[in-house]
Amino acid sequence: MIWNWQLDGWIVAAGILCAVASALLGNFLVLRRLSMLGDAISHAILPGLAVAFLISNSRSSLPMFVGAVIVGVLTALFTEWIRGVGKVDEGASMGVVFTSLFALGLIMIVQAADRVDLDAGCVLYGAIELTPLDTIKLLGFDIPRAVVVLGSVTVLNLMFVVLFFKELKLTSFDPSLATSMGVSSTWMHYALMVLVAVTAVASFESVGNILVVAMFIVPPATAYLLTDRLGIMILISTGVAALSAVSGHVAAVVVPTWFGYQSTTTAGMMAVMVGALFGVAMLFAPRQGVVIKWLRNRALSLRILCDDIVATLYRRSEHVAADQVRMDDVSMNVEELTETLYASSRQLRSALARLRRRGELEQVDGQYELTDRGIEHGRELVRSHRLWEQYLVSEASLHPTKIHDKAEKLEHFTDRSLRDQLSDATDSPVLDPHGQSIPPERRGDV
Amino acid sequence: MSGKSSKVSSWRTVAARLLLVLLLIGCSESVALAAPASRSIADRSVSWPTASQWRRVLFLEDYNTRVVLLGVAVLGAAAGLVGSFTLLRKRALLGDALAHASTPGIALAFMFATALGLDGKSLPVLLLGATITGVLGIGVVLVVRSQTRLKEDAALGIVLSVFFGAGVALLGIVQQMESGSAAGLEGFIYGKTASMNASDARLILVASGIAVVGCLLLFKEFKLLCFDENFAGSRGMPVLVLDLCLMALVVLVTIVGLQAVGLILVVALFVTPTAAARFWTEKLWRVAGLSALMGGVGGVFGAAASALMPRLPSGAMIVLASTALFAFSMFFGTARGVLIRWLRRFRVNRRVRRRHLLRGLYELLELDEPDSVFRRDARVPVETVLATRSWSRNQLSRTIASAQHEELITLREDSIGLTQSGYVQAARLTREHRLWELYLITHAEVAPSRVDRDADAIEHVLEPELVDELERLLEQQPVHIAVPASPHDSLSPGALQ
Numbered sequence: 002m003i004w005n006w007q008l009d010g011w012i013v014a015a016g017i018l019c020a021v022a023s024a025l026l027g028n029f030l031v032l033r034r035l036s037m038l039g040d041a042i043s044h045a046i047l048p049g050l051a052v053a054f055l056i057s058n059s060r061s062s063l064p065m066f067v068g069a070v071i072v073g074v075l076t077a078l079f080t081e082w083i084r085g086v087g088k089v090d091e092g093a094s095m096g097v098v099f100t101s102l103f104a105l106g107l108i109m110i111v112q113a114a115d116r117v118d119l120d121a122g123c124v125l126y127g128a129i130e131l132t133p134l135d136t137i138k139l140l141g142f143d144i145p146r147a148v149v150v151l152g153s154v155t156v157l158n159l160m161f162v163v164l165f166f167k168e169l170k171l172t173s174f175d176p177s178l179a180t181s182m183g184v185s186s187t188w189m190h191y192a193l194m195v196l197v198a199v200t201a202v203a204s205f206e207s208v209g210n211i212l213v214v215a216m217f218i219v220p221p222a223t224a225y226l227l228t229d230r231l232g233i234m235i236l237i238s239t240g241v242a243a244l245s246a247v248s249g250h251v252a253a254v255v256v257p258t259w260f261g262y263q264s265t266t267t268a269g270m271m272a273v274m275v276g277a278l279f280g281v282a283m284l285f286a287p288r289q290g291v292v293i294k295w296l297r298n299r300a301l302s303l304r305i306l307c308d309d310i311v312a313t314l315y316r317r318s319e320h321v322a323a324d325q326v327r328m329d330d331v332s333m334n335v336e337e338l339t340e341t342l343y344a345s346s347r348q349l350r351s352a353l354a355r356l357r358r359r360g361e362l363e364q365v366d367g368q369y370e371l372t373d374r375g376i377e378h379g380r381e382l383v384r385s386h387r388l389w390e391q392y393l394v395s396e397a398s399l400h401p402t403k404i405h406d407k408a409e410k411l412e413h414f415t416d417r418s419l420r421d422q423l424s425d426a427t428d429s430p431v432l433d434p435h436g437q438s439i440p441p442e443r444r445g446d447v
Numbered sequence: 448m449s450g451k452s453s454k455v456s457s458w459r460t461v462a463a464r465l466l467l468v469l470l471l472i473g474c475s476e477s478v479a480l481a482a483p484a485s486r487s488i489a490d491r492s493v494s495w496p497t498a499s500q501w502r503r504v505l506f507l508e509d510y511n512t513r514v515v516l517l518g519v520a521v522l523g524a525a526a527g528l529v530g531s532f533t534l535l536r537k538r539a540l541l542g543d544a545l546a547h548a549s550t551p552g553i554a555l556a557f558m559f560a561t562a563l564g565l566d567g568k569s570l571p572v573l574l575l576g577a578t579i580t581g582v583l584g585i586g587v588v589l590v591v592r593s594q595t596r597l598k599e600d601a602a603l604g605i606v607l608s609v610f611f612g613a614g615v616a617l618l619g620i621v622q623q624m625e626s627g628s629a630a631g632l633e634g635f636i637y638g639k640t641a642s643m644n645a646s647d648a649r650l651i652l653v654a655s656g657i658a659v660v661g662c663l664l665l666f667k668e669f670k671l672l673c674f675d676e677n678f679a680g681s682r683g684m685p686v687l688v689l690d691l692c693l694m695a696l697v698v699l700v701t702i703v704g705l706q707a708v709g710l711i712l713v714v715a716l717f718v719t720p721t722a723a724a725r726f727w728t729e730k731l732w733r734v735a736g737l738s739a740l741m742g743g744v745g746g747v748f749g750a751a752a753s754a755l756m757p758r759l760p761s762g763a764m765i766v767l768a769s770t771a772l773f774a775f776s777m778f779f780g781t782a783r784g785v786l787i788r789w790l791r792r793f794r795v796n797r798r799v800r801r802r803h804l805l806r807g808l809y810e811l812l813e814l815d816e817p818d819s820v821f822r823r824d825a826r827v828p829v830e831t832v833l834a835t836r837s838w839s840r841n842q843l844s845r846t847i848a849s850a851q852h853e854e855l856i857t858l859r860e861d862s863i864g865l866t867q868s869g870y871v872q873a874a875r876l877t878r879e880h881r882l883w884e885l886y887l888i889t890h891a892e893v894a895p896s897r898v899d900r901d902a903d904a905i906e907h908v909l910e911p912e913l914v915d916e917l918e919r920l921l922e923q924q925p926v927h928i929a930v931p932a933s934p935h936d937s938l939s940p941g942a943l944q
Contacts, residue, residue, distance in 0.1 A: 031597070031601050034598050034600050034601075035600065036600040036601045036603070036604035037540055037600045037603055037604055039604070040604055040607065040608075044711070083722070083777070086777065086783065086785060086788075087722050087725055087726060087777065087783065088725065088783065089534060089539075089721075089722050089725060090534075090537045090539065092537060092538075092539040092540040092600075093534050093537075093539040093540075093718050093721070093722055094722065095540070096539050096540055096543065096714050096715065096717075096718035096719070096722075097715070097718055097719050097722050097770070097773060100711075100712050100714060100715035100718070100719065100766050100770075101715070101719070101766060101767065101770040101773075103711060103712065103763075103766075104712055104715070104762070104763035104764075104766035104767050104770070105763075105767060107637065107760055107762075107763040108759060108760070108763045108764070108767070111758065111759060111760065125636070125711075126615050209615075211547070211607075211608065211611050211711070212608060212611065212612050212615065214604055214607065214608040215605075215608030215609055215611075215612055217604070218601055218604035218605055218608060219604075219605050219608065219609060222597055222601045222604075222605055225596070225597065225601075226595055226596070226597070253616065253619075257619075257620055260620075262620050262623050263623055265616045265617075265619030265620050266615055266616055266618075266619040268612070268615065269612045269613065269614070269615035269616030269617075269618075269619060270612070270616050271612065272608055272609050272611070272612020272613065272615070272616075273609065273612050273613045273616055275609065276605070276608075276609030276610075276612065276613070279605060279609070283591065283594070283595055289595060289596060291594050291595075294594075
């Protein structure tokens with residue numbers, strides 16, 4: 002691949018500007034749950050563009066922006082109106098509005114196609130590859146028109162976000178508080194819609210009006226999974242947007258050559274790359290990630306299984322002490338444990354290995370037995386369990402038949418201080434509701 | 448009871464047999480290969496149809512036109528029917544994500560089929576590809592929604608745009624494969640009934656027929672699912688299975704609708720007719736029937752327009768026909784239309800003003816003759832009435848005219864008098880007003896200076912039972928005191944002795 006700064010540089014610049022301009026606004030769309038309204042507006046600007054083309058007979062920017070602002074506000078207004086009048090949910094009223102406007106725009110563009118250099122494909126997919134060909138003189142440099150337009154829109158959006166940061170934050174998270182503080186969330190809503198429409202118009206030549214939705218929604222959604230702070234979320238989303246623009250263009254040029262084809266559309270690959278970045282964030286985000294959550298669940302279930310093994314063996318030793326079973330039954334083998342605890346053998350093996358590493362368990366001829374440290378742990382667990390049972394019966398007035406499962410869950414999350422509190426709250430009981438003795442906190446105490 | 452259940456079961460057997468027949472036709476149809484000859488949408492110039500073209504379409508002279516119109520009509524009806532359930536389940540835009548997510552599937556199916564030496568433009572192959580990635584897209588929506596803290600709207604937007612982007616990138620490669628060979632794929636984006644041949648149309652017909660029959664068979668179950676999912680679960684209905692059935696019907700109709708309407712606009716088939724039907728009625732089965740009807744009509748008009756002017760994208764025409772029906776319903780709908788609501792509000796306002804006039808007259812007459820009974824010839828000047836409330840002269844004269852029309856008052860030389868029936872009504876209204884005022888003062892502890900406005904708001908909706916209740920609470924004797932004395936007078940310092 003030969004990188005030509007004159008061509009590829011400008012394409013990437015246009016892509017970055019378009020992606021960043023969209024992502025800046027997209028943060029508030031995602032937070033306000035208006036993502037699909039962004040989608041609706043970027044579809045619905047089509048008739049606005051078509052009318053602007055028909056009136057001005059050119060692709061000059063000003064009529065297009067005016068048309069887009071009008072249509073953007075109309076989309077938001079119509080959606081709100083139909084939702085109220087027709088008593089349908091927002092999604093449905095949006096569906097009615099944007100499909101109608103898009104259909105109207107499509108027909109107008111097909112009608113106008115013989116007069117103006119424009120076709121529907123260009124509106125849908127954009128033509129970012131043609132960016133470097135259409136230049137204007139600015140400060141003595143030949144700069145592509147799209148870069149100038151997108152740059153201005155990026156600056157506009159940046160100013161909006163920076164100047165109205167407080168208002169946007171307030172109206173996005175707590176509209177009623179905002180209203181009570183004198184910030185009109187309606188005005189912020191429509192200001193946002195106007196800018197979304199303007200951004201969609203500026204971007205449609207580059208990435209097309211469906212793929213601009215990817216730039217509106219996906220980078221902020223990615224950032225939303227990575228942080229809880231709005232300022233950081235905006236920063237991350239612009240970073241993700243810029244990264245996807247660069248990698249999208251590279252992928253569009255490089256990937257098809259692996260299969261023996263020429264380059265494909267940069268806009269499409271930008272959407273694919275931003276989707277891939279979202280996928281990575283979804284899987285590996287430090288706190289929200291699917292993989293992290295899965296690992297955390299695994300660790301928790303392993304810990305609980307270890308607790309259950311220890312508690313089971315401890316109860317066995319109690320039975321032995323009470324002469325209910327024979328002396329050699331104090332230990333259990335793997336099969337018995339599997340049967341008692343309903344655990345898969347793989348889970349059980351890793352739990353047993355872990356307990357042996359911690360020195361709570363020892364193995365003699367395939368039989369597992371608690372060490373002193375294990376007995377200590379088991380006593381804590383069984384004490385927690387029985388204290389909870391006592392507490393649930395005496396303080397929460399539950400029926401004794403219903404307390405076991407609850408105590409079984411709570412025992413794993415009960416530490417020394419909570420046990421002491423439970424003991425105090427239930428007047429330091431000796432027996433639990435089922436008549437079994439509650440072991441003392443330390444050996445020897447009664 | 449048993450008669451009814453046997454009727455239901457026989458109806459279900461018939462429907463099930465119909466479904467089987469449709470499936471058999473579908474199997475035989477899907478083998479047929481299609482080779483649509485189409486032009487790119489980029490073809491310029493739309494020519495007005497000639498007289499012979501009009502005749503051919505309007506009188507259904509072509510076999511092809513007949514089948515296409517029928518296919519699109521049934522498609523519209525099926526989508527309208529399925530859409531009435533998805534709209535109630537607030538899943539209207541899931542179809543949008545599904546349709547957009549089918550783009551890469553279409554491109555991939557074309558590439559694989561061509562690589563294997565098959566006809567890449569064979570409709571069943573393309574639709575199979577579309578189904579696979581479409582369903583995958585829905586799966587991703589569900590995973591994102593359940594596994595992350597993002598909400599439904601963001602999940603839909605992500606799937607819709609990223610899958611469509613992948614589709615566009617793949618189409619960019621498909622276009623390089625053999626020049627012109629991918630032109631037929633564009634029809635899936637904008638919809639192109641013109642490129643549809645009879646066997647494509649029959650595929651649509653069969654799939655839509657299956658969806659219609661499926662909806663009718665499971666109507667009761669879907670209804671419960673939409674209105675009260677938890678209740679349906681507690682009745683022992685397999686909620687998850689039903690939900691999947693509904694989703695499968697959406698997928699079926701969306702996928703076969705791609706060719707006719709195009710993947711950007713296919714969601715309109717589900718949403719617009721149902722939203723339109725809700726302006727006419729509140730009952731689900733009527734909404735479903737009406738939305739199926741409107742979907743069918745919209746489909747026929749759109750497809751006919753597309754047949755007349757082949758270069759117009761048929762999807763846009765079908766959607767605009769539906770939108771026209773929607774706009775008509777929105778204004779003229781009998782249950783919730785804008786006009787009927789306006790008319791209702793107008794009537795209520797007029798009645799309220801008439802009541803205000805009557806009560807105002809009564810109170811003015813009462814002021815003149817506090818102790819005496821009503822005199823037939825007692826009259827009040829219009830100017831005095833005007834001063835009692837904040838109404839404009841225009842409103843007052845219109846109210847007077849309507850009250851005159853109802854023969855409640857008489858108007859002579861700028862002074863108003865009550866007729867016999869007007870007096871009875873005025874007395875009743877005043878009585879209700881004062882009963883409510885008294886109630887608010889004694890039981891709700893509202894300050895006497897504020898009760899008038901509160902009573903004003905409620906007096907127009909007081910039911911006779913409520914009036915009785917008020918009488919009981921206030922221990923008023925309806926026989927002796929026709930109208931209780933105004934609390935404002937009795938509480939004035941002079942009246943307290």
